[in-house]
Amino acid sequence: MTNSVKDWPLWEVFVRSRRGLSHVHVGSLHAPDAEMALRNARDVYTRRQEGVSLWVVPSAQIVASEAGQRESFFDPAADKVYRHPTFYDVPEGVEHL
Amino acid sequence: MITPPSSAGLFSYVLGLADDALVSAQRLGWWISRAPQLEEDLALANIGLDQLGQARTLLTYAGEVEGAGRTEDDLAYLRDEREFRNVWLVERAQTDFGVAMARLLLFSAWQSELYAALAAGSDPTLAAIAGKAVKEVAYHLDHAAHWVVRLGDGTEESHARMQAALETEWPYVDELFGPVEGAVVDPAVLRPAVLTTVEAVLAEATLSVPQVARARGGGRHGLHTEELGYLLAEMQHLHRSHPGATW
Numbered sequence: 001m002t003n004s005v006k007d008w009p010l011w012e013v014f015v016r017s018r019r020g021l022s023h024v025h026v027g028s029l030h031a032p033d034a035e036m037a038l039r040n041a042r043d044v045y046t047r048r049q050e051g052v053s054l055w056v057v058p059s060a061q062i063v064a065s066e067a068g069q070r071e072s073f074f075d076p077a078a079d080k081v082y083r084h085p086t087f088y089d090v091p092e093g094v095e096h097l
Numbered sequence: 098m099i100t101p102p103s104s105a106g107l108f109s110y111v112l113g114l115a116d117d118a119l120v121s122a123q124r125l126g127w128w129i130s131r132a133p134q135l136e137e138d139l140a141l142a143n144i145g146l147d148q149l150g151q152a153r154t155l156l157t158y159a160g161e162v163e164g165a166g167r168t169e170d171d172l173a174y175l176r177d178e179r180e181f182r183n184v185w186l187v188e189r190a191q192t193d194f195g196v197a198m199a200r201l202l203l204f205s206a207w208q209s210e211l212y213a214a215l216a217a218g219s220d221p222t223l224a225a226i227a228g229k230a231v232k233e234v235a236y237h238l239d240h241a242a243h244w245v246v247r248l249g250d251g252t253e254e255s256h257a258r259m260q261a262a263l264e265t266e267w268p269y270v271d272e273l274f275g276p277v278e279g280a281v282v283d284p285a286v287l288r289p290a291v292l293t294t295v296e297a298v299l300a301e302a303t304l305s306v307p308q309v310a311r312a313r314g315g316g317r318h319g320l321h322t323e324e325l326g327y328l329l330a331e332m333q334h335l336h337r338s339h340p341g342a343t344w
Contacts, residue, residue: 008134029136032247039240040136043143 010059011037013044015051020096023055031056106279108162109182111223112172113277113317114211115155116183119173120325121204122148123332124191133194140240144201147233154226161222174336178326179319185312186269188325195248195255195262201241203266206294207273207287208234214282223281242298249302260304267307272314 014023031037125145156169215227248259
């Protein structure tokens with residue numbers, strides 16, 4: 001990663017707000033290693049009871065789509081209405097579909 | 098079994114525990130904006146605020162035990178140096194990060210055992226306060242231990258500085274286990290468990306247990322180092338200049 005001892009690597013933080021929900025990306029932070037990243041995440045992102053579970057991932061390990069590819073990646077989905085699951089009824093009382 | 102203490106003894110005992118937490122919180126507050134990274138600023142602020150919360154409930158209880166109508170604010174802001182009952186471990190300046198982590202390791206290892214014992218102890222109010230605090234302190238200990246291991250088992254430079262920090266703080270360990278008036282939990286019985294916890298961390302950190310003479314101590318009797326006076330001047334200034342000031 002980096003040779004400078006002053007610059008700790010960057011980590012992406014994901015919080016599960018309660019059981020049954022997915023972990024959601026909430027931001028990033030610096031930490032010298034994975035264990036400290038988890039603790040920093042606890043202190044920075046869950047001090048107001050935001051979550052019951054935390055993930056941290058080295059930012060360098062995230063493979064992201066590129067802005068330049070946006071048109072070819074995402075625009076073709078625009079007119080494929082038949083892909084939306086809107087042609088049947090959702091049973092009552094189902095919250096997380 | 099310890100016989101139930103008199104209310105004066107219990108007041109003095111609870112005040113000691115409250116002052117330990119209050120003074121430690123104030124010292125940790127110094128680190129806000131000065132820690133190595135913003136993340137550590139927040140971590141130390143959180144830990145300090147946990148301790149401040151413990152101090153508030155303990156001071157409130159001390160005020161009730163005393164029965165003279167003093168509130169947590171009266172006790173925190175309107176007592177002079179000689180009326181404070183905290184140990185020397187927490188009152189000295191800690192402007193070196195290694196020293197701060199060594200101290201937090203020692204203090205939170207001691208608080209862990211103390212609160213666990215109080216939570217199972219004979220005083221229901223202290224048991225309730227300690228029962229809540231024990232989870233907070235477990236995290237403080239974890240945080241300090243992780244740093245001590247990283248610095249001790251880090252580079253040659255960080256190892257030397259962490260060992261030096263430990264030598265600086267170790268003389269103040271003994272006072273934690275000294276006899277005190279009105280003790281609900283005999284301080285001496287906590288020693289083996291506290292030292293076992295600390296020594297396990299030091300072993301993992303490749304640090305050695307310091308062989309140093311103990312400091313004189315005397316905080317439980319109101320005898321303090323010069324540094325507490327400066328801390329109190331800063332902490333109490335606002336309240337004394339503007340009595341009853343609120344946010």
